[in-house]
Amino acid sequence: MTKAFLRAENIVSGYGKLHVINGANIHIDEREMVTVIGPNGSGKSTLIKTLIGLVKIFDGRVTIRDEERGWLDVQTRKRQMKPDEIIREGIPLGYVPQLNNVFPSLTIEENLKMGLFVKKWDSYYHERSEQIFESFPILRERINQRASLLSGGERQMLALARALMPAPKLLILDEPTAALAPNLAEEMLQLIVSLKNTAGISILLVEQRAKRSLELSDRGYVLVTGMIAAKGPAKELLSEDKIRKLYLGDRAKKEKEVG
Amino acid sequence: MTLPNLLNHATLALVYAGVLIMLTIGLNMVYSVLKFSNFAHAEWVTMGMFASWWFLQILSYILPWDTAHLLNNLFVHAVFGFLIVGIFGILGEVLVFDRLRKLKAGLDSAIVASIAIGLIVRNFLAMVFGAYPEPNRAICPTCTSQPSLPGFLPDLNNIVTIKLVENDPIFGTQWIRINASGILIIVTSIAMVLAIDYVFRHTKFGIAMRATADSIELAQVSGVDTRRIVHYTWFLAAGLTGMGAAIYRPYLTGPFNSLTGLYMLLPFFAVVILGGVGSFRGGIIAAIIIAYARQATVVIFSWFQYPGGLEEILEEHIGFTITFSPGYADAIPFVILIIVLLIRPRGIAGSVEATRERV
Numbered sequence: 367m368t369k370a371f372l373r374a375e376n377i378v379s380g381y382g383k384l385h386v387i388n389g390a391n392i393h394i395d396e397r398e399m400v401t402v403i404g405p406n407g408s409g410k411s412t413l414i415k416t417l418i419g420l421v422k423i424f425d426g427r428v429t430i431r432d433e434e435r436g437w438l439d440v441q442t443r444k445r446q447m448k449p450d451e452i453i454r455e456g457i458p459l460g461y462v463p464q465l466n467n468v469f470p471s472l473t474i475e476e477n478l479k480m481g482l483f484v485k486k487w488d489s490y491y492h493e494r495s496e497q498i499f500e501s502f503p504i505l506r507e508r509i510n511q512r513a514s515l516l517s518g519g520e521r522q523m524l525a526l527a528r529a530l531m532p533a534p535k536l537l538i539l540d541e542p543t544a545a546l547a548p549n550l551a552e553e554m555l556q557l558i559v560s561l562k563n564t565a566g567i568s569i570l571l572v573e574q575r576a577k578r579s580l581e582l583s584d585r586g587y588v589l590v591t592g593m594i595a596a597k598g599p600a601k602e603l604l605s606e607d608k609i610r611k612l613y614l615g616d617r618a619k620k621e622k623e624v625g
Numbered sequence: 626m627t628l629p630n631l632l633n634h635a636t637l638a639l640v641y642a643g644v645l646i647m648l649t650i651g652l653n654m655v656y657s658v659l660k661f662s663n664f665a666h667a668e669w670v671t672m673g674m675f676a677s678w679w680f681l682q683i684l685s686y687i688l689p690w691d692t693a694h695l696l697n698n699l700f701v702h703a704v705f706g707f708l709i710v711g712i713f714g715i716l717g718e719v720l721v722f723d724r725l726r727k728l729k730a731g732l733d734s735a736i737v738a739s740i741a742i743g744l745i746v747r748n749f750l751a752m753v754f755g756a757y758p759e760p761n762r763a764i765c766p767t768c769t770s771q772p773s774l775p776g777f778l779p780d781l782n783n784i785v786t787i788k789l790v791e792n793d794p795i796f797g798t799q800w801i802r803i804n805a806s807g808i809l810i811i812v813t814s815i816a817m818v819l820a821i822d823y824v825f826r827h828t829k830f831g832i833a834m835r836a837t838a839d840s841i842e843l844a845q846v847s848g849v850d851t852r853r854i855v856h857y858t859w860f861l862a863a864g865l866t867g868m869g870a871a872i873y874r875p876y877l878t879g880p881f882n883s884l885t886g887l888y889m890l891l892p893f894f895a896v897v898i899l900g901g902v903g904s905f906r907g908g909i910i911a912a913i914i915i916a917y918a919r920q921a922t923v924v925i926f927s928w929f930q931y932p933g934g935l936e937e938i939l940e941e942h943i944g945f946t947i948t949f950s951p952g953y954a955d956a957i958p959f960v961i962l963i964i965v966l967l968i969r970p971r972g973i974a975g976s977v978e979a980t981r982e983r984v
Contacts, residue, residue: 449842453846453848469844
């Protein structure tokens with residue numbers, strides 16, 4: 367029996383006065399990979415940014431279960447935790463934004479150290495980085511180079527590695543394959559799945575490559591105009607005709623019906 | 626024809642480079658973290674001079690016995706300048722810039738606000754302390770109106786002269802001539818550069834500051850309290866500028882006034898832009914280039930003014946009078962600035978930025 371790790375209930379959030387998310391419910395269990403798919407502008411990024419406090423929440427709440435402290439309110443209308451507060455509170459959450467996900471003027475070592483910012487990084491760095499380099503050998507070779515000199519794929523690796531440095535229990539990834547060539551994207555998705563399987567990290571993924579990421583996930587949510595239009599085990603979502611047509615780019619079928 | 630005193634010119638340029646380095650580090654820091662040109666920087670310089678000079682007067686009044694400058698010395702004044710201007714820097718953030726950011730005002734608004742703050746402070750300084758600082762002799766007979774008074778022993782106006790060649794038919798006279806204040810400027814600027822470089826590269830605070838400069842959002846999700854980093858940035862940037870101004874003050878030959886900082890603002894921006902905005906190392910190289918280019922122009926222009934020089938030739942043969950006064954050399958840094966920007970649009974250290982864009 368797996369236990370829930372994060373719960374977001376009736377989330378209403380957005381920018382300024384604009385509501386982008388209109389009452390979404392999602393949850394993530396331990397050691398589970400969950401993908402959120404949806405058309406452009408449906409609020410996928412906004413939804414996960416709400417979870418970590420980068421977007422203003424108007425209503426609803428986000429709670430995270432901590433081993434010792436039980437369920438903690440992370441985002442509520444009354445008290446919204448900023449991302450740095452969440453990390454400083456010791457809530458084991460990692461987030462990789464879609465753009466600007468590395469510090470370009472910092473070296474790779476400094477980027478990795480930033481992942482340990484709230485800990486005593488001198489004492490943790492050596493041990494953690496050795497583990498990280500096993501999955502990302504390229505980073506060890508270029509440890510003293512600036513991140514701005516890395517290629518798109520290497521940057522994505524570094525972004526992921528930085529988020530993994532503090533050994534999070536949940537990793538929130540905003541389109542990790544967005545700027546990658548197809549073969550690199552597949553490699554990246556495989557890497558993410560292996561993180562779940564070997565390190566037991568829960569993954570919340572927002573992806574444009576909806577079909578492929580659903581195939582690799584345990585469960586999925588379909589977000590449309592800020593509301594959850596469908597949810598369920600990934601396999602079920604994949605087999606539902608309507609979803610295939612609308613969001614999974616199943617063009618052959620769509621054309622047949624239209625024609 | 627004998628050479629002009631090149632060594633002396635080189636020494637003067639070195640001191641000027643030191644001044645530029647000391648006074649532009651803060652401008653660069655604010656730019657790299659907050660992404661806008663802080664025009665109030667000019668007033669930080671002026672304020673540093675006023676603060677340190679008035680502190681000197683106050684200390685002379687409170688400690689009339691301290692003629693040996695045990696407490697009433699330039700280092701104490703510089704620390705005072707650091708604190709006062711540093712606090713002023715934080716005040717600007719708390720009262721104006723932070724609020725603007727919360728209201729989602731753009732960077733243009735921040736720039737205009739910084740011009741406004743500069744104007745207000747400049748005129749406030751003139752209102753309260755006078756355009757030229759004058760002590761109240763009735764209250765403090767031991768006070769002095771000498772603006773460059775360093776309050777330091779040994780006397781900073783002591784001139785060190787090292788003569789290498791004198792009246793040589795080819796090399797003319799070559800000497801290094803520098804007063805103790807100039808030496809102090811060079812030493813302070815080097816110390817500042819080393820200290821800042823250490824902080825930026827080897828301390829958690831420095832790395833967090835560079836991270837915040839790169840991406841505020843990413844720094845936040847890494848656990849950095851970016852508001853605090855921003856406050857520290859203002860304090861350090863303003864403080865270092867105030868301290869630099871206090872160290873620079875005794876080197877001035879004439880009295881300073883409420884416009885002194887403003888007159889230096891354009892060369893400051895030239896240094897920052899030439900170096901590549903936000904680049905600490907680029908800024909240092911740019912300061913040296915600008916200082917030496919300016920001094921080289923002084924040498925060349927004086928050469929043109931010699932009997933039989935270009936000025937005379939032009940006048941005699943073309944009937945055209947152009948004055949090559951060394952005072953016009955101030956424009957040269959900007960000529961270099963434009964040329965460099967045409968070749969490297971992002972300044973000397975701009976290559977990293979360019980790579981960032983490309984990938």
